[in-house]
Amino acid sequence: MLAIGVVASVIGVAICLQIDWFPTQGSTQADAIDTLYDVLMIASVPIFVLVMTVAIYCVIAFRAKPGEKGDGAHIHGNTKLEVIWVTIPFIIVTALAVYGWIVLDDIEAAQADELVVNVTGEQFAWSFDYPDENVTSNELVLPVDRPVHFKIHAKDVLHSFWVPAFRMKQDAVPGIETNTRATPTELGSYPVVCAELCGIGHSTMRQEARVVPEAEFDAWVQEELDKGEGPAPGEDPVAAGREIFTSAGCNACHTLADADATASVGPDLDELAQVAEDRSPDLNAEEYVRESIVDPPAIAVKGYDGTTMPGGYEDQLTPEEIDTLVTYLLGLSQTEEGE
Amino acid sequence: MAVALRRWTAPGWYRALLSTLLMAAFCIGLVVLVRSLYGYEPLWDWDAIVTVIMIGAPLGFLVGIGCFDYWFYWASGKPTRPEDHSGHGAYSWRDYFRVNTDHKVIGIQYITTTVIFFFFGGLLAMLMRAELAAPGSQFVDPNTFNGLFSVHASLMIFLFIIPVFAGIANYVLPLMIGAPDMAFPRLNALSFWMLPVAGVMMTASFFAPGGSFATGWTAYAPLSTETPLGQTFFTIGVQFAGASSIATALNFLVTIITMRAPGMTFWRMPLLVWANFTTSLLVVIATPFIAGSQFFVLFDRALGTDFFYAANGGDVVMYQHVFWFYSHPAVYIMMLPGFGIISEVISTHARKPVFGYRMMAFSLMAIVVLGFTVWAHHMFVSGMHSWLRVPMMITTMLIAVPTGIKIFSWLATLWRGVIHLTTPMLFALGFITMFTLGGISGVVLAVVPVDIHVSDTYFVVAHIHYVLFGGSVFTIFAGIYHWFPKMTGRMYDERLGKLHFWLSFFFFNLTFGPMHFVGVDGMPRRVADYAEEFATLNAIISVSSFIFGLSMLIWLYNMIVSWRHGPKAAGNPWRAHTIEWQVSSPPPIFNFDSIPTVVGGPYEYGIPGAQHAVFDDKKPAPAAAKPAVATE
Numbered sequence: 001m002l003a004i005g006v007v008a009s010v011i012g013v014a015i016c017l018q019i020d021w022f023p024t025q026g027s028t029q030a031d032a033i034d035t036l037y038d039v040l041m042i043a044s045v046p047i048f049v050l051v052m053t054v055a056i057y058c059v060i061a062f063r064a065k066p067g068e069k070g071d072g073a074h075i076h077g078n079t080k081l082e083v084i085w086v087t088i089p090f091i092i093v094t095a096l097a098v099y100g101w102i103v104l105d106d107i108e109a110a111q112a113d114e115l116v117v118n119v120t121g122e123q124f125a126w127s128f129d130y131p132d133e134n135v136t137s138n139e140l141v142l143p144v145d146r147p148v149h150f151k152i153h154a155k156d157v158l159h160s161f162w163v164p165a166f167r168m169k170q171d172a173v174p175g176i177e178t179n180t181r182a183t184p185t186e187l188g189s190y191p192v193v194c195a196e197l198c199g200i201g202h203s204t205m206r207q208e209a210r211v212v213p214e215a216e217f218d219a220w221v222q223e224e225l226d227k228g229e230g231p232a233p234g235e236d237p238v239a240a241g242r243e244i245f246t247s248a249g250c251n252a253c254h255t256l257a258d259a260d261a262t263a264s265v266g267p268d269l270d271e272l273a274q275v276a277e278d279r280s281p282d283l284n285a286e287e288y289v290r291e292s293i294v295d296p297p298a299i300a301v302k303g304y305d306g307t308t309m310p311g312g313y314e315d316q317l318t319p320e321e322i323d324t325l326v327t328y329l330l331g332l333s334q335t336e337e338g339e
Numbered sequence: 340m341a342v343a344l345r346r347w348t349a350p351g352w353y354r355a356l357l358s359t360l361l362m363a364a365f366c367i368g369l370v371v372l373v374r375s376l377y378g379y380e381p382l383w384d385w386d387a388i389v390t391v392i393m394i395g396a397p398l399g400f401l402v403g404i405g406c407f408d409y410w411f412y413w414a415s416g417k418p419t420r421p422e423d424h425s426g427h428g429a430y431s432w433r434d435y436f437r438v439n440t441d442h443k444v445i446g447i448q449y450i451t452t453t454v455i456f457f458f459f460g461g462l463l464a465m466l467m468r469a470e471l472a473a474p475g476s477q478f479v480d481p482n483t484f485n486g487l488f489s490v491h492a493s494l495m496i497f498l499f500i501i502p503v504f505a506g507i508a509n510y511v512l513p514l515m516i517g518a519p520d521m522a523f524p525r526l527n528a529l530s531f532w533m534l535p536v537a538g539v540m541m542t543a544s545f546f547a548p549g550g551s552f553a554t555g556w557t558a559y560a561p562l563s564t565e566t567p568l569g570q571t572f573f574t575i576g577v578q579f580a581g582a583s584s585i586a587t588a589l590n591f592l593v594t595i596i597t598m599r600a601p602g603m604t605f606w607r608m609p610l611l612v613w614a615n616f617t618t619s620l621l622v623v624i625a626t627p628f629i630a631g632s633q634f635f636v637l638f639d640r641a642l643g644t645d646f647f648y649a650a651n652g653g654d655v656v657m658y659q660h661v662f663w664f665y666s667h668p669a670v671y672i673m674m675l676p677g678f679g680i681i682s683e684v685i686s687t688h689a690r691k692p693v694f695g696y697r698m699m700a701f702s703l704m705a706i707v708v709l710g711f712t713v714w715a716h717h718m719f720v721s722g723m724h725s726w727l728r729v730p731m732m733i734t735t736m737l738i739a740v741p742t743g744i745k746i747f748s749w750l751a752t753l754w755r756g757v758i759h760l761t762t763p764m765l766f767a768l769g770f771i772t773m774f775t776l777g778g779i780s781g782v783v784l785a786v787v788p789v790d791i792h793v794s795d796t797y798f799v800v801a802h803i804h805y806v807l808f809g810g811s812v813f814t815i816f817a818g819i820y821h822w823f824p825k826m827t828g829r830m831y832d833e834r835l836g837k838l839h840f841w842l843s844f845f846f847f848n849l850t851f852g853p854m855h856f857v858g859v860d861g862m863p864r865r866v867a868d869y870a871e872e873f874a875t876l877n878a879i880i881s882v883s884s885f886i887f888g889l890s891m892l893i894w895l896y897n898m899i900v901s902w903r904h905g906p907k908a909a910g911n912p913w914r915a916h917t918i919e920w921q922v923s924s925p926p927p928i929f930n931f932d933s934i935p936t937v938v939g940g941p942y943e944y945g946i947p948g949a950q951h952a953v954f955d956d957k958k959p960a961p962a963a964a965k966p967a968v969a970t971e
Contacts, residue, residue, distance in 0.1 A: 021859045033788045037859075040786060044779045051746060051775045055768055058753035062689070063760065069914075072691035072756035074945030082695050085747040086740060093736040093782065100786035101729050107788055108725075152722075157562040158655065160720060160795060164861030167792040169720050173656060174561060175649025178722035191870070195795040195863045197555050199562055200482045203866035265481050311565070 005053040009046040016041040026165030026186040026211065029107040033167045036103050043092060107168070108181060111147035119152045121159030121172035123310045124201030124252035126192055135224040138247055140192055140209040143217035147183040155316055160196035163209050171196055184211040199310060200265055201252030241328020244321050248313065256329075266309060267301050273330045289326045350405025351437060362399025366391040386568050389547075390641050393575045397536040405438040406529040427524070428928040438532065440524035442513050443926065445531050447826065449506025450819070452531075453499045456538050458895070460494035463487045465888050470867060472881035474874050484867035485553030486569070490541060492556035493573060496673070497580040498538040500811050504676035505530075505587045507818050508615045510826055512591065514919035514926060515609050517600025517935045517952060522593040530586040537580035544572030555865060557666070560647035560658040564639040571640060574633045581626045584672075588622035591615050600918070600952065602937035607951075609917050609941040610699055614679025617703040621668045621675070621710065629665035632658060656723050663714035671710045673807060675703060677814030678745055681767050684817045685749050687915040688764035689756030692942040695748045702741035709738050719790045728787050735785035742778055746771060761913075762836030766817035769844045773809025777802060780855065795865075798858030804851040816840075816894070823901070824908030828924045831901040835893055842890035849883035916951040917941050 022034055062072070117140070118129040129136045140163075142148055152161050154172035162169040163182070170180035194205035212220065242259050245251060251261035255268040276285035280299070283291060292299040296309035317325070346353045370388045401407065412419045428434070428441045435448055467487045470477045479487065513521055521527045544551035549567025552558070556573075563570050595616050599608070608616075635658065638644040645651035647658055686693045693699060712734040715727050749771055758764065780802040784790050793799065816839075823831045853876045858864075862873045869877065911920040918935055919926070935952040943949035 019856070021856065023861045033792055036786065037783070037789055040783050040789065044783065048775055048779055051750065052772055054750045055753065055772060058750070058756070059758055059760065059768065062753065062756050062758050064690075064757045068757055070690070070757055071944040071946075072689055074692065074943070075694065075751075075755065076692050077695040077698070078751070081751065082698055082744070082748075085743060089740050089743040090737075093739050094733075096782070096786060097733045097736050100732060100788060103788045104729070107791075157565065158559055162795075162863070164792070169791050169794060171720050171722050173649075173722040175653070175655055176722060191861070193861070193863055197485070197559070197562065197865045199566070200485065200553075202485070203481060203868045264476065 001053060001057050005046075005049055008053060009049040012045040012049050013042050016045055022167075024165045024186060024188065024190065026163075026184055026188070026190055027167065028183040028185060029181075030165065030167045030185075032103050032107050036100065039099065040096065043096060110149070110181070111183065114147045114149040114181070115143065116149050116151065117142075119150050119161050119172065120155060121153070121161065121194065121198070121205075122155035122316060123157065123199050123249055124194070124205040125247055125249035126159075126161070126194070126205070126207050127247055130221070133221045133225075135221055137224060138207065140207065141217060141220050142184050142209065142211050143214045144184055144187055144211050146214070147181060150180050150182070152178045152180065156310065156312060157198050158196045159194045159198045159205070162193045162195040163190055164193060165190035165209070169195055184209075187211050187213065201249060201263075204252040204263055205249070237324060237327055237331065240324050241331075244317065244325045245328065248317060248321075248325075253309070267304055269329060276330065285330055286326055289329055290322060293322060293325065350403075350408050352404070354405070355400050355403030358399040358403030359396050360399075362395045363392050366395040386571075387641065389568060390571050390575070390637075393540060393571060397533075397540070397579060400536060401529065401532055404532060406525075406532050409525055426528075427520075438528045440520070440528050441928065442509050442521045442524065442527060443826075443930075445527050446506050446508075446510025448531050449502055449509055449534070450826075452535055452538070453503040453506060454895075456494045456498035456542075457503070458891070459542065460491050460499060461888055461891060463491040463494070465885065467491065468881040468884040471869070471877055473878065474869055474871055476868060479867070481867045482550050482553055485555075485865070486545065486551035488865060489552050489555050489573070490544065493541050493552075493576075494538065495807070496556060496669070497577060498534065498541070500673045500807065500815070501584055501669070502534055502580070503815055504615075504618070504673070504811075505584070507680070507815070507822065508591065508611070508676060509587070511822055511919055512612060512615055513594060513598070514825075514922065514930055515612055515917050516595065516598060516603055517918050517931065517937065518594060518598040519930050519934075521590050522598055523590050526586050527590055530583045530590065533579045533583035533586075537576045537578075537583070540572050540576035540579070544569040544576075547572060557662065558633070558636060559662075560636055560639070561649070561653075561655060563636050564647055571637070574637045574640070577633050578630055581630050584622050585626050588619035588626075591619040592623070595619075600935050600937050602952070604937075606697065606700075607937055607940055609679075610682035610693060610696070611676075611679035613700045613703055614675045614677075614682075617707045618672055618675045620707055621672050624711070625665045625668035625672070627665075628661050629669075632661040632665070635661070656718075656721055659718050659721055660715070660723070663717045664711075667714040667717065668710045670806070671706055673811050675706065677770070677811050677818075678703065680814045680818035680821070681749060681770055682752075683915075683917065684763045684767045684821050685752050686942045686944065687821070687913050688759045688761055688767070689753050690759075690944045691752050691756035692940070692944055693748065694751035694754075695744070696940070696942070698744055699748055702744045705741040706738060709734055709741070713738065716785055716790070719787050720794050732785050732787050736782055739778060739782050746775055746778075761820075762831070762833060762840060763817045763821035765837060765840040765844075766813045766820065769840065770810060770813040770817065773805055773813060773844075773847070777805030777810055780805060793858055795863055796858035797854040797862045797864055800864050801851050801854035801858060804847075804854070808851070809847060816843075819898075821913070822919075823898070824912050825919055825924050825926070827902045827905070828908055829901055829905030830908045830912065831905060832897050835897040839890055839893045839897065842893065843887060846883045846887035846890060850880055850887050853880050916943060916949070918952045921952060921954070 017038055021037065025031060025034060116131055118131060120127045120129065127136060127138055128140045150161065152170050152172045154174045156174065159172040160169055161172055166182040166184065168180045168182045170178050172178065188211055190209045192207040192209050194202060198205065245256065245259045251259055251263065253263050253265035255262055255264060255270060257270050272289065273285065276288045280288050294314040296311065347357055348354060367388050370391050371382055374382050374384065409419065426438060426440050429439065429444045435444060439445060466479065467484065470479050470484055547567065547569035550569050552570040552573040554563045554566055554570060558573060595612060635646040639646050639648065645653045647653045647655055649655055682693050682699060713731055715723060715731040716735045719728050784793065784799065784802055820831060820836055857873045857876050862869050908924045910923045913920065921935065922931060933955040935954050937952045939949060939951055941951045943951065
């Protein structure tokens with residue numbers, strides 16, 4: 001039985017280490033965590049195999065013969081065995097805990113020359129603010145091999161900032177700042193995922209993290225800065241409106257061709273201008289759209305339940321932003337109509 | 340006329356309907372009155388009205404059905420009717436549908452009620468898997484999807500696993516310790532009747548405007564304080580399930596401490612009794628915390644308090660601390676009674692004393708104590724004080740030690756036994772192996788750096804289903820098959836039982852095994868839609884989950900048909916030693932014609948003629964006089 005157990009354990013460990021468990025290994029933290037996971041596999045598989053082997057062996061060796069009425073051996077215990085199976089698991093878990101602690105300190109250690117990124121979660125979008133570079137963006141762009149310190153905030157409910165390729169995850173909590181660190185090591189684009197249930201648009205709260213060479217990062221920063229100095233939002237209302245539409249997370253639930261939004265949780269907004277005028281006898285189109293943003297339950301669109309849409313946009317957006325958004329939504333579809 | 344009137348005034352369903360409606364009307368009036376006094380607009384605020392009705396109407400129902408009649412008589416100083424035991428025992432099927440003080444009737448009421456919610460919760464899981472069979476949106480919108488997994492988990496936890504264990508123990512435990520009933524039979528009845536209230540409330544949330552509660556069974560604030568009315572159905576429903584759970588636990592504690600038959604010392608108690616003793620300790624200490632957490636949410640929702648509104652000084656992380664201070668021990672509330680069942684099943688069907696009986700009891704106590712020191716391992720990425728993580732990691736991993744003791748002792752019990760591969764034994768073996776896997780993934784999750792990556796992913800979903808289905812639910816199946824002859828007086832169909840085991844064992848693994856992979860690979864949990872790369876495994880998971888779900892129908896069929904038409908069961912078909920098997924199947928209405936005397940340990944297999952307990956009319960066998968546990 002011992003031989004079978006050892007062979008099965010070796011095969012089990014080999015299979016587990018062979019499996020490609022993780023997504024891209026995209027940060028120094030990922031290296032450390034993946035190795036830790038492999039060690040846990042190596043420690044776990046033999047224990048599982050031990051239990052399986054003994055259980056199967058017992059069933060085969062001690063199975064009652066048909067009609068057998070007797071009892072098993074009258075054994076109440078064995079102190080030596082019991083001491084062994086208290087001590088050995090104790091040593092194993094203690095050793096693993098110590099190793100886990102070392103890795104934890106390692107992956108969270110502050111580094112020199114960190115790039116600070118303020119991450120803000122709201123229903124249902126992330127925004128990224130680079131305080132030292134003076135840039136704010138919906139895309140997470142990071143220079144390769146430079147340690148990043150993420151300072152995480154939430155505007156409304158809990159979210160969880162997670163880049164699977166970096167392995168690091170941290171909840172965004174209203175009212176407090178939380179922190180996590182990662183040092184990207186692989187060039188490429190990786191998903192940024194919200195991992196904490198945050199409401200109806202939770203599964204669509206996805207963005208991109210782009211890891212680029214240092215020079216490209218500097219160029220991107222410059223480009224973003226130039227954008228800021230370019231035409232003010234008032235001068236290009238469509239771009240400004242599109243920006244708000246995406247950054248406020250409207251695209252998580254609504255369809256709007258101009259903003260590449262295709263979600264179907266809420267009403268389709270492509271035809272909004274045609275219907276907004278006639279929907280309510282008391283409100284004109286502009287008032288109607290504004291009301292549906294700041295107080296959705298007041299506007300019951302047929303087939304939809306106003307209570308589904310998150311409230312609080314009046315607090316999250318400035319009055320100017322709401323103006324821009326309303327104009328954008330109406331203007332957009334009117335232009336399309338005119339074409 | 341008098342008969343018709345008595346129908347509406349005597350305890351029962353007519354009076355329950357009447358008093359429920361009266362209380363609902365009173366609640367509506369109260370809200371409208373208060374709002375008009377304050378001059379609030381609108382006067383008819385249905386969110387407020389429904390919230391108050393959900394508190395008041397269930398109380399009306401409980402009064403109407405008759406849970407409080409005796410106590411009201413007593414409290415008002417009216418002459419109480421002498422106890423004629425008319426509310427005790429079942430003589431026809433109708434007796435199962437009224438307030439009944441017989442622990443055996445209550446046990447059956449518990450088990451059948453919880454099984455109904457088990458199937459309903461399972462149906463919700465099937466809908467979820469249908470939506471997840473392919474990426475993109477199939478046929479439910481994200482809000483409904485969030486509702487499906489929230490109600491699924493809440494029903495499975497609060498309306499199936501926790502109460503079905505209370506139901507099994509309700510039936511078996513008083514018999515096992517030689518007691519005629521539970522210590523507080525009327526409280527026992529009240530405990531049961533609060534359950535359907537909680538279950539109906541959670542299920543009915545699907546009819547609420549804005550859909551059912553959709554914030555997970557964890558109901559994390561501040562999402563739960565902001566979502567539509569459906570959330571209140573959970574917030575208040577949990578209070579009824581929790582109150583039921585606490586009252587039952589108190590009842591078990593008093594029953595076990597004060598009502599054991601002569602000669603039954605603590606070290607002669609069957610391990611199922613030990614398991615329910617320790618579980619009840621957990622319940623009475625921990626459950627008030629979830630009640631508190633949900634009251635905070637209710638106050639934030641209904642009264643405008645700011646417990647979890649950060650802008651006004653609320654503390655969002657506090658919710659999670661209070662919630663998990665219950666909900667982690669709740670994991671053991673959902674597992675320890677199962678440990679007890681497995682000890683009974685394995686020793687009986689392997690014909691051997693439980694190996695290391697005292698260590699088995701001590702490890703239960705160790706889990707109770709350690710269980711209160713690990714709650715924050717659910718919060719490693721929550722933004723709580725970071726120093727708390729390492730101590731919680733260590734305590735969490737240490738729980739593997741007492742759990743390991745139990746696993747190894749069960750294996751040692753099998754060793755040199757005479758193993759009968761009956762259905763309960765198959766489920767017990769399935770439990771040992773699957774729970775080991777769930778325990779191992781639990782240790783993996785406890786290691787903080789790994790948890791940072793896999794928390795809130797499908798790895799966690801896989802883990803909890805290995806411990807709650809491969810763990811708890813397999814023990815429930817083992818227990819129900821094992822005591823089915825005792826409860827119904829009939830045998831179940833062994834062939835169908837085995838088919839049920841093999842199908843569910845195989846497809847359980849095919850359903851939940853692959854979830855480990857998608858989780859580590861980056862698929863978060865609680866999402867209605869997912870990336871293309873996870874499509875293949877999710878399709879496999881969905882297909883196996885459907886077969887897995889169908890295999891449960893075999894069990895249901897077996898139970899129903901065998902209950903009605905199965906061959907008559909003998910008093911002791913398994914030749915077990917514990918007391919419940921020494922009476923007829925089903926037992927007499929007051930359990931024992933004469934109170935048994937306990938003369939030895941519960942598992943003295945291997946000694947010819949050994950007895951655990953004797954009745955007056957039988958002479959004790961000489962060998963039975965040996966002490967419960969041979970000193971090693």
